[in-house]
Amino acid sequence: MELEVKTLDGAPAGTVALADEIFGLEPRADILQRVVRWQLAKRQAGTHKTLTRTEISKTGKKMYRQKGTGGARHGNKAAPQFRGGGKAFGPVVRSHAHDLPKKVRALGLKLALSSKAQTSSLVILDQAVSEPKTKVLAGKLAALGLSNVLIVDGAEPQAEFRLAARALRDVDVLPIQGINVYDILRRDTLVLTKAAVSALEERFK
Template identity: 70%
Template sequence: MELQVKTLEGGAAGSITVSDEIFGLEPRTDLIHRVVRWQLAKRQAGTHKTLQRSEVSGTTKKFVRQKGSGGARHGNRKAPQFRGGGKAFGPVVRDHAHELPKKVRVLGLKHVLSAKAKTDSIVIVEDAKAAEAKTKALKAQFEKLGLKNALVIDGAELDMNFSLAARNIPHVDVLPVQGINVYDIMRANTLVLTKSAVSALEERFK
């Protein structure tokens, strides 16, 4: 598959041939969904907690006689049905993460890249570098490329001026190639890859 390469100013900079095994697959939404679900579950804090019956402060003295009151035979004020009592079956601190095979994670990334390529939502740029850390100048360059909601993936190391200028632009994220993930790609309308990022991805999935 051949994709056009652009400069940050919006000009043409030739073309690049990318692997069909990464960018030319027929997208499978089930794989993409599994990886997104795995990512979101893994990052969930799981720190929600309610006080259970044994953790509530209160007396355990029997407060009503066993027979003759006409009511139930209660023996503890900390029972869930009473005001201030413990929560029955409330949430506890736990890890929400679940296992997902590495092959499925790799396939999910390939299929989401193919999905972006199929809908013409991938822009290849020559590099992601800025002469100075000026948000206004970078925003003007993005407008020339037609980028409003984008994820920019660069090589192993980010250009400091570019990342500083981009972090104040709404709906624009910048990541090194080792941080590429399915969820962030799905969130962005447009995926912007540098030539070095494409080379690193093809080397990674070789």
């Protein structure tokens, strides 16, 4: 598969051949769903917590006599059925992370890249270089028809480019080490620099 390479100013900069084993796979929603679920579960804080009846500061004295009142038998104000009592089976601090095989994770990334390529939502840039001015970068992206976009550069994106992009709400900039399925799918368009394409091919060869 060959795609045209553009500069950030919109000028043509040749073409690049994309490996079919990375960008030419038939997308599978089940694999993408598994990888996204794994990502979101792994980053979930898991700090939710409610107090149980053993953690509530209430008296343990029996409230009234056992028999003869015509009501239910109770002996502790911290029981869940009382106002201010502990929560029964409430959430506890825990990790939501679960395992996912490395081969499935790698396949998920390839499928996400392939889905963008097949829907013509993949743009190849010569390089992501800009002056540190948000207004200038916004104008260049608008001229390319890019509004909701993930831009992936090489190992170290240009600092000025990241400064210019960080104030744009629907523009994300990542180094190649940070490329992931969730961020690819949540943006309408994926932009890869030539350095990012080379790094991906090196990674999966």
